[in-house]
Amino acid sequence: MEPIYLDWAASSWPKPPAVTQAMVHFLEGNGANPGRGGHRQAMEASRALYGCRLELARLLGVARPTDIALLSGATEALNLALKGFLKPGDHVITTELEHNSVRRPLEWLKEHGGIELTYIPAGHHGKLELTRLAEAFKLNTALVACSHASNLLGSVLPIADIAALCRRRGVRLLVDAAQTAGSFSIDVEAMGIDMLAFPGHKGLLGPQGTGGLYLAPDLELEPLLQGGTGSNSEEIRQPSVRPERYEAGTRNTPGAVGLREGVRHVRETTTEAVRRHEQALVDRLHAGLLELPGVRCLGPAPGEERAALVSFVLEGEDPAVTAFRLDREYGIAVRAGYHCSPLGHRTAGTEATGAVRASVGYATTAEQIDTLLAALHEMRQG
Ligand SMILES: Cc1ncc(COP(=O)(O)O)c(C=O)c1O
Structure with a gap:
């Protein structure tokens, strides 16, 4: 059987064979730490991370690869986006289609971070009514956080229309692309997405423990973690330079190498x-x-x-x-x-x-x- x-x-x-092959090749030929040290192996590891960012940027319509932070998955990306962006008094609109990776951090922020939360219901078939969304905006609405497609019902949300509503009100849009990245064409700039969270291990065909967050150039988040970045070591505070600001600690370089090949496979297909x-x-x-x-x-x-x-x-x-x-x-x-x-x-x-x-x-x-x-x-x- x-x-x-x-x-x-x-x-x-x-996974496509190239994903495994590239990871094995990297692990056998180089174990150095990216961004730490100027020796050749460290430089090669840094280049490997950049290669992954570059492939992702090309796939997702991101002009500057450094606007993508490489993280452990969509969950970390969503936590960074929500906890790094929202402030006490902010109102957030989300939907009843969300995965717990959106809902739980939002509920946590409601309990501990002083935010207000509105859930937009979806019809029986998972269709979101845009008029319900339009009616939910308030003076203190700071963010709409929604998935591109429901991981349960499979329904697809009209992101470009939602983005247009947000733009008119000066509200930011966070999209959870866990079920669409790699399968649907996504262009963050053309679609008006301010933050895009994506896993590497689903449609992008990379290994588990990979993923990331695209962050619009004019947005700055409070980092989720503070720590070593391999740069600006004399500074007490987390540096503001991207992507290091959001990438404290050693990255999953073998994972990024695999993800790079997964994204390449998607782009070629x-x-x-x-x-x-x-x-x-x-x-x-x-x-x-x-x-x-x-x-x-x-x-x-x-x-x-x-x-x-x-x-x-x-x-x-x-x-x-x-x-x-x-x-x-x-x-x-x-x-x-x-x-x-x-x-x-x-x-x-x-x-x-x-x-x-x-x-x-x-x-x-x-x-x-x-x-x-x-x-x-x-x-x-x-
Ligand atoms: C819609 C949605 N959001 C978020 C996630 C979490 O993704 P990750 O496993 O990369 O943290 C998933 C995973 O199943 C998902 O389906």
């Missing part, structure tokens, strides 16, 4: 081609699921744009049991539970059960989708 991996929305796998491939697969999966007896799919209607995932529940069966059986009896890896999105489940009406989520990526095949559908069919009959 050939294992089938359909949990790409959590972490992408398999093009996000348009990745998108077409993924949308075709989720359309096939969605249509096939709807033919099964007693299945309910969450999120946008069939054929509508969605991120590379479909969540569903089988009537009368605990999603955890469905996922367990798929794994043990058929060798198919999917994810069951709440997907760190409790309000998203409330939106979909699945707060009591959770759901099963199958997600795809560049290496997923139509045959793998058909095998999943055949397995579910057999389980429904048996």
